[in-house]
Amino acid sequence: MALSELYPPYEVVRNPDRCIACRVCERQCANEVHRYDEDLKKMTADESKCVNCHRCVALCPTRALKIVKTDHCFRENENWPKETIEEIYRQAGSGGVLLSSMGNPKPYPIYWDRLLINASQVTNPSIDPLREPMETRVFLGKKPEEIHRDEAGKLLPNLPPQLELSTPILFSAMSYGSISYNAHKSLAQAARELGTCYNTGEGGLHQDFYPYGENTIVQVASGRFGVHKEYLSAGAAIEVKMGQGAKPGIGGHLPGAKIVGDVSRTRMIPEGSDAISPAPHHDIYSIEDLRQLVLSLKEVTHFEKPVIVKIAAVHNVAAIASGIARSGADIIAIDGFRGGTGAAPTRIRDNVGIPIELALAAVDQRLRDEGIRGNVSLIAGGSIRSSADVMKAILLGADAVYIATAALMALGCHLCRSCHSGKCSWGIATQRPELTQRLDPEIGAQRLVNLVTAWTHELKEMMGGMGINSIEALRGNRLMLRGVGLNEKELQILGVAHAGE
Amino acid sequence: MNKRKNASLLGKRYLGCGNEKGTIEVHETPGNALGAYLDGGRIRVFCNAQDATGDTMNAGEILIHGSVGDAAGYAMRGGAIYVQGDTGYRCGIHMKEYQDKKPVIVVGGCCGSFLGEYQAGGVILVLGIGAEDRPPVGNFCAAGMHGGIIYLRTEHLPADLPGQITAKRAGREELTKIAPLVRRFCREFGEEEEALLSSCYYALTPNTRNPYRQLYVNN
Ligand code: SF4
Ligand code: SF4
Numbered sequence: 001m002a003l004s005e006l007y008p009p010y011e012v013v014r015n016p017d018r019c020i021a022c023r024v025c026e027r028q029c030a031n032e033v034h035r036y037d038e039d040l041k042k043m044t045a046d047e048s049k050c051v052n053c054h055r056c057v058a059l060c061p062t063r064a065l066k067i068v069k070t071d072h073c074f075r076e077n078e079n080w081p082k083e084t085i086e087e088i089y090r091q092a093g094s095g096g097v098l099l100s101s102m103g104n105p106k107p108y109p110i111y112w113d114r115l116l117i118n119a120s121q122v123t124n125p126s127i128d129p130l131r132e133p134m135e136t137r138v139f140l141g142k143k144p145e146e147i148h149r150d151e152a153g154k155l156l157p158n159l160p161p162q163l164e165l166s167t168p169i170l171f172s173a174m175s176y177g178s179i180s181y182n183a184h185k186s187l188a189q190a191a192r193e194l195g196t197c198y199n200t201g202e203g204g205l206h207q208d209f210y211p212y213g214e215n216t217i218v219q220v221a222s223g224r225f226g227v228h229k230e231y232l233s234a235g236a237a238i239e240v241k242m243g244q245g246a247k248p249g250i251g252g253h254l255p256g257a258k259i260v261g262d263v264s265r266t267r268m269i270p271e272g273s274d275a276i277s278p279a280p281h282h283d284i285y286s287i288e289d290l291r292q293l294v295l296s297l298k299e300v301t302h303f304e305k306p307v308i309v310k311i312a313a314v315h316n317v318a319a320i321a322s323g324i325a326r327s328g329a330d331i332i333a334i335d336g337f338r339g340g341t342g343a344a345p346t347r348i349r350d351n352v353g354i355p356i357e358l359a360l361a362a363v364d365q366r367l368r369d370e371g372i373r374g375n376v377s378l379i380a381g382g383s384i385r386s387s388a389d390v391m392k393a394i395l396l397g398a399d400a401v402y403i404a405t406a407a408l409m410a411l412g413c414h415l416c417r418s419c420h421s422g423k424c425s426w427g428i429a430t431q432r433p434e435l436t437q438r439l440d441p442e443i444g445a446q447r448l449v450n451l452v453t454a455w456t457h458e459l460k461e462m463m464g465g466m467g468i469n470s471i472e473a474l475r476g477n478r479l480m481l482r483g484v485g486l487n488e489k490e491l492q493i494l495g496v497a498h499a500g501e
Numbered sequence: 502m503n504k505r506k507n508a509s510l511l512g513k514r515y516l517g518c519g520n521e522k523g524t525i526e527v528h529e530t531p532g533n534a535l536g537a538y539l540d541g542g543r544i545r546v547f548c549n550a551q552d553a554t555g556d557t558m559n560a561g562e563i564l565i566h567g568s569v570g571d572a573a574g575y576a577m578r579g580g581a582i583y584v585q586g587d588t589g590y591r592c593g594i595h596m597k598e599y600q601d602k603k604p605v606i607v608v609g610g611c612c613g614s615f616l617g618e619y620q621a622g623g624v625i626l627v628l629g630i631g632a633e634d635r636p637p638v639g640n641f642c643a644a645g646m647h648g649g650i651i652y653l654r655t656e657h658l659p660a661d662l663p664g665q666i667t668a669k670r671a672g673r674e675e676l677t678k679i680a681p682l683v684r685r686f687c688r689e690f691g692e693e694e695e696a697l698l699s700s701c702y703y704a705l706t707p708n709t710r711n712p713y714r715q716l717y718v719n720n
Contacts, residue, residue: 087720096718223595224576228559229519229538256711268578268599269621273648274711278619282594283553283572292514296537296556300519346720421719 005089007072010052012045018064019043025056025065030423030435053416055425087346098346101419101429103246103338103383103405106350110338111357111490112389116499118480119465126467129460135470136456136463138168138400140237140377141306141330160330161306163217163237163377165400166195167456168471169390171448172333172381172402173219173241173310175201177254177263177275178342178419179408180436183428184209186411186444191215193449197236199402202252202277204266210234217308220297222251223277225267229300237331238297238305240290242281243312245339245382248353252277253343258422258431287323294328306330313337313359313382314352318366325367325375333402334359336382340405342429343420356382357396361494364397364476373476387458396494397476410451411444517544520561533570536563539580552589555582559602564689571613574606577623581605585690590639591615596649598622607686614639617705621648626682628654628697636660643705651705652679658703665709671702 012033021043026034031049034056036042050067057065074082087098120126127134141162148156171187184206187198192215199217204226209216218235220227232238243249254267254275264271284290294307309324310333311317317334324332336356341349360380367373380393381402393401409415412426419429427438459471468474482499483491491498510516514532517525521541533551536544539558549567553575561580568586576595579602587610594615596604604623609630616638617625629637636642636659643651643666652675658668671679680698687694 090718090720094718097716098720099717100720224557225597227538227557227576228578229521229540232538268602269597270599270648272711273621276619276621276645276647278595278645282591282615282618283556283575292533292553296515296518296534296553299515300538345717 006048006086007070008048008050009070010047010050010067011070012047012050012056013066013068014043014045015064016042018062020062020064022061024059024061028055028059028425030055030425030430030432031421051416051418051421052414053418053425054414099343099420100346100349100417101341101343102415102417103340104350104353105417108337108355111355111486111494112385112392114484114486114490115357115392115494115496116482116484117388117391117395117462117466118482120467124467127464127469129457129464132464132469134460134463135472136167136459138165138377138472139163140165140379140399142376143374145374161304163197163306163331164195165197167452167459168394168398168400169452169455170196170217170379170400170402171198171407172335172339172404173199173201173217173239173244174342174404174408175203175219175252175254176206176266177203177258177431179428180430180439181206181262182436182439182441182444183408183411185441186439186448187407188212188215189441189445190448190452193445194452196452199239200235202241203254203263203275204268205231205234206262206266219310220293221277222279222281223275225269225275225277228268232297232305233301235305237308238301239308239310239333240281240293240297240329241310242284242290243310243314243335244341245312245335245337245353245356246341247344247348248312248314248337249279250345250348251279260431263431287327290324290329291327298328308333308379310335313354313356315354317354317359318362321363321376322366322370322372325370325372329376331377331379331399332363333379333381334363335402336360336380338383339381340383340408341419356380357392358490358493360393360398361396361478365495368476387455387462390455391459391462391474392481394471394474395477395481397478399472399475406451407448410447411439517542520544536561539563541580549586555580558582558604566690568610574604577604577606578602579604581607581685583686583689584608584610586610587612588616589613591618593620593623593625593651594618596620596623596625598649605682607682609686609690609692611637612639612642614641615644616642617646617649617651618644620646620651620707623649624652624678624682625649626652626654626679628683628686628692630692630697643707646705646707647709647711648707653703653705654697654700655703656701662705665707666705667708668703668705671704675702675704 033050139162142160191198202221213234216235217237219239221241256272256274308331309329313336337353377399380398384401424430427436478495481496511529512532517536519538524543527546534553537556539561541561543562546565550569552570554573556575558577563582565584571589572591590613607626636657
């Protein structure tokens with residue numbers, strides 16, 4: 001072990017009375033923490049490598065293991081917490097830019113937890129979702145402003161293309177490369193079974209998943225990996241990625257080490273070559289330019305697919321969304337600053353962007369004020385953790401939500417936030433065959449279906465409680481929300497009254 | 502062959518978008534994104550073209566008897582673009598190659614800044630005709646390039662080539678690769694093949710496919 005000023009953050013606690021030295025932990029830990037000591041005839045652990053992913057704990061047949069946070073500490077200091085001190089050591093030792101994964105872990109306010117949902121009492125009856133039909137189906141896309149009829153008075157079908165979803169929950173973009181084949185397969189299968197969509201991310205679409213096209217959103221990012229006509233035509237919608245909540249203003253970069261085999265084939269770049277997505281699309285410097293890309297995508301797919309433009313929630317998000325709503329896009333996806341990622345510079349992840357709750361409320365209000373809310377549908381993402389978050393997002397103005405971190409957790413992710421190491425013990429954020437085979441796509445898909453089905457049922461319960469039987473009737477219905485412990489400004493931006501008002 | 506002539510293409514965008522075969526001839530300056538996602542066939546333009554020509558094209562040929570605007574061949578993965586005159590900024594940005602797909606851009610005149618930015622594959626050849634006394638490219642040529650090759654017909658290398666780029670005078674081996682491109686160019690635009698081929702060429706290649714590997718530390 002190299003000498004280091006960093007003390008291991010976790011301790012591997014092994015109960016010697018229970019450990020039978022079966023060496024399961026040794027085989028399961030992708031970080032090579034556990035080792036059988038032939039001389040001592042017992043298991044040992046190098047905890048400096050432990051990322052607390054719980055893989056060994058989950059698979060230990062005798063429950064001999066647990067991982068605890070070390071109580072070793074620095075001299076207490078509010079201004080210099082442990083993480084900050086350790087980051088200084090890391091950078092002083094390496095000269096490198098700090099790289100992290102998953103979402104922003106800092107203690108910024110979580111507005112979902114400061115919002116409460118209404119329910120009917122006495123004057124308008126609630127509905128029992130077990131007995132009465134509740135509609136959770138949504139249609140995402142531009143809605144026509146006027147209807148046209150022919151001479152005989154028959155309606156002329158002038159509805160722009162819509163994305164029909166049985167529930168307002170989609171799986172958001174995660175590229176093949178950043179996550180494994182089996183993870184993609186699980187998402188694709190679950191999306192089909194649920195009647196919703198998953199999203200390819202910017203890594204192209206594996207040949208095996210073309211049959212799931214109707215439940216696929218194909219993404220176009222600045223690097224245009226794996227983008228060609230057949231790919232664009234394969235999905236139910238096309239998403240232009242302008243930004244990502246976890247790293248607004250930053251491009252993507254999948255290291256060459258992960259560009260192997262099928263990942264290279266799907267991205268259509270040679271093995272071992274870095275996949276660099278520049279921060280901007282260099283053909284887009286204005287809303288007019290964006291319109292050009294949106295229309296070129298529509299042109300090549302014969303105006304049959306809705307186009308989503310995905311942006312990170314940043315300071316001027318409302319004005320930006322107003323521009324996008326005039327760009328020909330059908331759907332705007334807004335990604336808040338807590339959204340996950342396979343890798344992002346720590347400083348960007350932790351300090352750039354704004355909370356999705358405020359961004360969403362601001363965008364919805366702005367589009368309404370300008371009379372163009374019907375031009376687009378809104379998808380909100382960036383750490384939606386439960387059906388309550390989904391409901392609150394819809395009440396703040398979303399048509400649907402994107403989930404990714406929660407979806408990965410359904411697949412086994414234990415939020416160890418080490419995706420960027422490429423050694424995910426759960427077979428998700430890795431391309432190593434011995435690890436990826438740990439995720440069974442059949443089981444993965446089933447668990448995703450379970451999660452979304454449960455959430456959808458909970459949505460119906462909440463809808464029933466409010467006495468409203470269609471999710472679309474709740475979109476932007478902020479009267480159904482009250483804030484607790486929020487100041488005037490926050491309430492004003494969210495467009496909700498305080499509890500008790 | 503399906504030849505189309507149309508008099509009213511002035512400023513029209515997305516001409517030939519996603520085409521797989523046939524030939525389009527354009528006699529008035531078309532709009533942006535000419536031949537975007539082109540998948541085969543040929544587009545021949547008898548005047549200038551504008552921005553984003555051949556955006557993300559996959560196969561086919563675009564021949565321009567004039568100059569083009571910015572970001573020509575953005576992220577193109579296959580096929581060829583021949584430009585008789587000059588190109589604007591960011592020509593060949595993020596061009597990439599894969600297996601038998603090897604995109605080609607040949608420019609008769611000069612290119613604006615950021616030629617071959619983030620280039621990940623394919624071939625860019627700049628002939629610099631009429632600019633023999635200076636570099637035929639603007640600033641920041643090959644910035645972020647990590648694959649493919651840029652040939653410049655010049656004796657004056659740009660002064661600001663980035664550190665990860667190796668510039669070498671083209672030897673016989675490179676010249677045999679350049680020759681067919683020059684030949685195609687001359688056949689289309691009527692230049693002197695012999696004279697062009699007997700000039701000095703430089704080949705720019707990246708010395709790493711992983712330009713950012715050293716940048717990060719795990720946190
Ligand atoms: S990294 Fe995971 S598998 Fe390895 S010891 Fe730590 S918790 Fe166990
Ligand atoms: S995907 Fe894997 S590596 Fe990433 S946080 Fe989850 S368990 Fe850890």
